[in-house]
Amino acid sequence: MSLYDGELTGVYPEENEDHHAVQMAESDYEDDDSDQPTCKETEDTTAMDVKKGKDIQGISWETMNTTRDRHRQARLQQYANFENIPNSGRTAEKDCTPAKKGQLYYEFQHNTRSVKSTILHFQLRNLVWATTRHDVYLMSYYSVLHWSALTREKQEIIDLQxxxxxxxxxxxxxSEGFSRTQVSALAVKNNLLVTGGFHGEIICKFLDRQGISYCCKSTHDDNGITNSLEIYEKPSGSLHFLASNNDCGVRDFDMEKFQICNNFRFAWPVNVKSSASSLIVYF
Incomplete structure (x- = not known):
């Protein structure tokens, strides 16, 4: 996300003025009204509800002075998408194959609003992970949650408050651990869950073990926010994960030895990385 030199790069001026709001105060979580009791019947939307005419997101358009189609059209015309490179979206569209309209690409099953994913800033990414068709891991305030699409139940995996x-x-x-960790990146794969914090905190938990296995500070730099995490297997079968921070460093952690085995330095903060076999690509 590039909090470079203490500032968010590429954000609009009005957002730049409020970038310190990312460092949320305690009241930001505690004052939210999401803890108020909700009725599951009104919060969830099923495939049968949609067939009967209910909005797929559960929005009561009949109580508003506009329709879904008019609101969507206005948003498409007025909303300014964030982009570091001007016109990058329109340029990329030229290389994309247009999707055929009228085709069935997916089928709606269920929408729940009883589990809320919270993202502290619009540039944060990878805070929701679907490890199977039915299992979702997400950040909700100071909690890492697991939600099952089969049982419609949630379970707290880590309480970071x-x-x-x-x-x-x-x-x-x-061994001292961390308190009130604000998470900026999350990764879940191969029974390993890793969170990265705003100050370089790394917390690792194996989902088939009790408790937390590993904690460390990937960097002590003042600009050490964790941009992204990726869990991968080396050709030898050993489990690793990559952590990229805003200090222009990418660390490779060996989870069999629980230590950093490589520390790559770049001239810019790495936001996204992808690994396949022995090839790793950085963006």
Whole structure:
């Protein structure tokens, strides 16, 4: 996301003035009205509800002075998409194959509004992960949650509002742990869940083990927000994850040895990376 030199690069002036709002105060979570009791019947939308005419997002358009189609058209005309490179979206469209209208690309099944994903800033990414057709992991305030599309139930995996510390002993493990960690990146794969914080905090939990396995600070730089995380397997089968921070560093963590095995330095903060076999691409 490039919080470079303490500033958000590429954001609009009005957003730049409020970039310190990303560092949320305690009241930002506590004052939200999402903790108020809700009725599941009104919050959830099923495929049968949609066939009967209910809005797919559960919005009561009949109580508003506009329709969904008119509102969507106005948004498409008025909304200014964020882009670092002017006209990059329109340029990319020229290389894309237009989708054929009228084709069935997916079929709606269920929409729930009883589980709320919270994202502190519009440039944050990878805070919702679907590991299977039915399993979703997400950030909701200070909690890492698992939601099952089969049971329609949620489970808290990690409570980050209090103190989180590792229960295993590994070389380099930050035994003191962290408190009230604000998460900027999340990754879940191969039974491993990794969170990255605004100040370089790394917290690792294996989903088939009790407690937290590993905690560390990937960087002590003042501009060390975790931009993205990616879990991958090396050709040898060993489990690793990559953490890119805004200090222009990308660290490769070996989760068998619980230590950093590579530290790559770049002239710019890496926002996105993708790995396949022994090839790693950075953006």
């Amino acid at each position: 209090g103190h989180v510390a590792p229960c295993e002993k590994h070389h380099g493990n930050f």
